[in-house]
Amino acid sequence: MGMTLTEKILARHAGLDHVEPGQIINAKVDLVLANELSAAVAIKVMRQIRGADRVFDASKIALVADHFVPAKDAQSASIAKLMKDFAGEQEIEHFFDVGRGGIEHVVLPEEGLVAPGELIVGGDSHTCTYGAFGAFATGMGSTDIAAAFVLGEVWLKVPASIKLVYSGTPGTMVYAKDVMLRTVGELGIDGATYRAMEYHGSTVDELPITGRITMANMAIECGAKNGIFHADEKTIAYVRERTNRDFIVEKADPDAAYERTIAIDVGQLEPQVACPHTPDNVHPISEVVRDDLRVDQVFIGSCTNGYIDDLRVVAGILQGKTIAPNLRVIVNPGSQKVWMQAADEGILSTLAAAGCAVNTPGCGACFGGHMGTLGDGERAISTTNRNYVGRMGSPKAEIYLASPATCAASALSGKITDPRTVEHLEWTPTRERAGSRGTTVSLIESN
Amino acid sequence: MESKLHGHAHKYGKNVDTDVIIPGKYCNIIDPVELGKHALEGLDPQYTARMKPGDIVVADTNFGCGSSREVAPIALKGSGTAAVVAKSFARIFYRNALNIGLPIFESAAAVDGIESGDEIEIEAAAGIIRNVTKGTNFRAAEFPPFMQSLIAAGGLVPYVERRLAERSPA
Ligand code: SF4
Numbered sequence: 001m002g003m004t005l006t007e008k009i010l011a012r013h014a015g016l017d018h019v020e021p022g023q024i025i026n027a028k029v030d031l032v033l034a035n036e037l038s039a040a041v042a043i044k045v046m047r048q049i050r051g052a053d054r055v056f057d058a059s060k061i062a063l064v065a066d067h068f069v070p071a072k073d074a075q076s077a078s079i080a081k082l083m084k085d086f087a088g089e090q091e092i093e094h095f096f097d098v099g100r101g102g103i104e105h106v107v108l109p110e111e112g113l114v115a116p117g118e119l120i121v122g123g124d125s126h127t128c129t130y131g132a133f134g135a136f137a138t139g140m141g142s143t144d145i146a147a148a149f150v151l152g153e154v155w156l157k158v159p160a161s162i163k164l165v166y167s168g169t170p171g172t173m174v175y176a177k178d179v180m181l182r183t184v185g186e187l188g189i190d191g192a193t194y195r196a197m198e199y200h201g202s203t204v205d206e207l208p209i210t211g212r213i214t215m216a217n218m219a220i221e222c223g224a225k226n227g228i229f230h231a232d233e234k235t236i237a238y239v240r241e242r243t244n245r246d247f248i249v250e251k252a253d254p255d256a257a258y259e260r261t262i263a264i265d266v267g268q269l270e271p272q273v274a275c276p277h278t279p280d281n282v283h284p285i286s287e288v289v290r291d292d293l294r295v296d297q298v299f300i301g302s303c304t305n306g307y308i309d310d311l312r313v314v315a316g317i318l319q320g321k322t323i324a325p326n327l328r329v330i331v332n333p334g335s336q337k338v339w340m341q342a343a344d345e346g347i348l349s350t351l352a353a354a355g356c357a358v359n360t361p362g363c364g365a366c367f368g369g370h371m372g373t374l375g376d377g378e379r380a381i382s383t384t385n386r387n388y389v390g391r392m393g394s395p396k397a398e399i400y401l402a403s404p405a406t407c408a409a410s411a412l413s414g415k416i417t418d419p420r421t422v423e424h425l426e427w428t429p430t431r432e433r434a435g436s437r438g439t440t441v442s443l444i445e446s447n
Numbered sequence: 448m449e450s451k452l453h454g455h456a457h458k459y460g461k462n463v464d465t466d467v468i469i470p471g472k473y474c475n476i477i478d479p480v481e482l483g484k485h486a487l488e489g490l491d492p493q494y495t496a497r498m499k500p501g502d503i504v505v506a507d508t509n510f511g512c513g514s515s516r517e518v519a520p521i522a523l524k525g526s527g528t529a530a531v532v533a534k535s536f537a538r539i540f541y542r543n544a545l546n547i548g549l550p551i552f553e554s555a556a557a558v559d560g561i562e563s564g565d566e567i568e569i570e571a572a573a574g575i576i577r578n579v580t581k582g583t584n585f586r587a588a589e590f591p592p593f594m595q596s597l598i599a600a601g602g603l604v605p606y607v608e609r610r611l612a613e614r615s616p617a
Binding site: 125 | 462464466467470471472474475476477489490508509512513514515516517518520521535537538539542543546547591593602603604606607608610611612615
């Protein structure tokens, strides 16, 4: 019997020819990730392990301060310092403080730390994002991360795989986010618990890397252990631009065994919205707009939709316009690199001119940490991945999840709006804008 | 794991997620007792006021879904909650709970047979859940053999120490 993509990667990392669902294995890891939330406890646990003075391989550890930066209070600052000191002591070079990194899951692929066929564990449930690159990646808690820091291996139960086959070309203003929200709606928030989700089909073959990232990112919203795509030329080109490291591109065997196969045709799919208070409460936008829902805040960002492609869509909708009165729009580019690219393309100034608050890269409002927390009775529409009660602040707030296009359209009207009903221009960084930057520089020089 | 647990049940529904077990704003707290003051705050702000140390959380399917925050089981443990009995657990929460030593038990029948306020006794090692109020007994699903050896070793930390010792040419 053949193996699925997940099984192949797990078998190789366990030094086995074959693995089967349910089997417990010890697998070598290629990268271990922690953020403030997981690192604080992981470092504490590591110090309790007798005989564990050093991490197994400092080059295979990444520490990212993204959840509470810039430090929201003294406690958060102490945690970031703990990480910095630990990185120094252990000679971990991949430590990303505010201003150098951004959201962990945006930063790691950008920095060439993720490649096809690799096995990655992270102290964050959205570690599954790296499945977009054909890697096996899964989230764990701090004690497991401490163990991985020390041993360079983890115990895992081999998950059974669910094969998702997507067909059809999404219509205008329908994006990977809509496809994934539909998927979460179909499967439910425990529909893939303890399972691997393997994405197939012509629709996902056509998607840009950022679209696959959005989809792999939300595998955990179905309870999955991991979500995974096959690496293709696009993946390899992306990774090769960023690292010289050798990697092995694995493929599922033609006779691999899947627990279930689910076919999803996206040809007729409308933009989708996850309504309060679970990510699987998904409805087509045409149903949601009937309720004429005013919003208090629009949030654009996160490891789901904080990428340059997402910001271009938003800028294409908001350029030359102003957001609705009595509305806050908060934009967090996913990483420092995304921020710089968006600045170079004139996106940040376009969004600021429209009335958006542009934050420094980080998680911020996504999990109700800081920089955009919701108050009692407020309603938000957000490009993020979770809308559980209290996720973005007050337990009396409502969160709707949607694509960047739907969020931008809603920013114009101040109500949840079908993006197909608003004007949308392809975003092009204009010559004029590049020229005006040049002028500014020369003016400063002549002073 | 303590051999006998004894307390009153606090019953909740399905999909109790980590955002309600410990809201994000508290996730920069490290001290278990401090975290414990906010356990289940997003779902039931009165939980910590009503519960007594030793009490048991009982819930439907998919308990602990959402984020990987280990502070979720730590907060429950820090509040004095002795155990969680649920129909099923989300994957990361399950691992985390066992790793940090929060006893968890899977039994659909027990959940259906327990109401809030019932007096519960659990024989942890045998996985026997007793509803003292109603005089009924239930048996929790057995842990897979590997998990049993982890629990027997005293959690993940001793397990890692053993692995390290195996490796070093002592
Ligand atoms: S952006 Fe949101 S979902 Fe992503 S890592 Fe940060 S808090 Fe988690």
